[in-house]
Amino acid sequence: MQNYQLYTDDALLTLLKIDDGQAFNEVYNRYWKMLFSLASSRLRNTHTAEDIIHDVFASLWKNRKNADIHSLQHYLASSTRYLVFKVIRKNAHAHQYAPSDPDIIFEPENSLHNKYLLEFIAREVDTLPEKCRMVFKYSREKGLTNKEIALEMNITSKTVENQINKALHHLRFSMKKILMML
CATH class of the missing domain: 1.10.10.10 (Winged helix-like DNA-binding domain superfamily/Winged helix DNA-binding domain)
Structure with missing residues (x-):
């Protein structure tokens, strides 16, 4: 059994193009926390953030063979940002996404940011x-x-x-x- 955690993003992209589901699972496991944190930090609704992340990964799978992706992390983050802004633009009441007490509302997301940041630093130190x-x-x-x-x-x-x-x-x-x- 292969350890997909050891593969680089480029290797995973190559495997995705040949319909490797385990490579997709590794990409998902590697990036969903970061993407959820990114989306939920800009939105008040965690369900909407989850939907956006689902859409980003569904799009990656759907376009895996034709997408010209140079940096997987950048591609996923850009896709997430685009969908977040699309949701905000669609909402006629964009002010509801601006919390009155950000310390209370975003505390779980800040904890996700911190956890991701610590994981990133640990990987870089290694x-x-x-x-x-x-x-x-x-x-x-x-x-x-x-x-x-x-x-x-x-x-x-x-x-x-x-x-x-x-x-x-x-x-x-x-x-x-x-x-x-x-």
């Missing part, structure tokens, strides 16, 4: 070179000081500082890419 990843985890997860990390890893404090800066630069760059898609 892509760092080993030394950089270890230094970053010692610093952020274990709360060690630069000096403690230097002693633990038998490297200089300056190297620790450089590795943390490298990790933060990588994360900032990755975050900019994902925020541009949303």
Whole structure:
């Protein structure tokens, strides 16, 4: 049995074009939380957000053979955004989508945003070179000081500082890419 979680988006797209249902399931599992979070953060009605996500994935499956998709994540996010704005435009009373108390109404969605963000950061940290990843985890997860990390890893404090800066630069760059898609 193949582990579709290990496949890249491009590989999954190729499998979708040959009607691989498991590839579609993996795409769905990989992106539905992000898309639901995106849709529900702009709409007051979670049922409408769910309908939009359903429509996005139905469209992906329907157009899987002919769609010219370069970035699966960007394609799905753009499709979701388009359908959200279409729903808002259709609604003659668009003001009902602007909550009077956003902290109360969007709290579950913010929690979804935070969960997705933490998952994204964890995946990005795992892509760092080993030394950089270890230094970053010692610093952020274990709360060690630069000096403690230097002693633990038998490297200089300056190297620790450089590795943390490298990790933060990588994360900032990755975050900019994902925020541009949303």
